[in-house]
Amino acid sequence: MSNFYARRDWHGNCFVNTRSDMSSAVRVFGTQSVVAVVVVGCDENDFASLASILNKDCRLHRAADRKEAMRLVTTVRPQAVICDEVLADGDWRGLLVDLQRESATPLIVTSRLANDRLWAEVLNLGAFDLVARPFTGDELSRVVQMAARQRK
DSSP: OOOEEEEEOTTOOEEEEETTEEEEEEETTSSOBOEEEEEESOOHHHHHHHHHHHTTTEEEEEESSHHHHHHHHHHHOOSEEEEESEETTEEHHHHHHHHHHHOOOOEEEEETTOOHHHHHHHHHHTOSEEEESSOOHHHHHHHHHHHHHHHO
């Protein structure tokens, strides 16, 4: 039988973890799991915007490039990855290939220049969705939660 303990994060949310599995955080006051998300290539302003929108339901892990993102994907095992259209060491297409080869983690692409052509390309190549920046809370939260459900 596993031993359980509770802790609070800096937002005041209470989690229950087993000592044998530190990565499984579940809120005490509901059955909704906290969603781990790797964010790749966002600048400071976009990351702050993401954090303010997703702070209640997500634990964000920041990566500067594809290589760091894949390292986090293997260690954190996120339910979703959010990345900019253009990355320091490539673009979202290369990250998508890496994710499809190594894990089944859904990729959400962000772009300031989101249009129908890019959206169709994102979906046709197998990414989960395209979200336009600047972010809106309802849309971004919905997309991340749906991606997390697909991952489970």
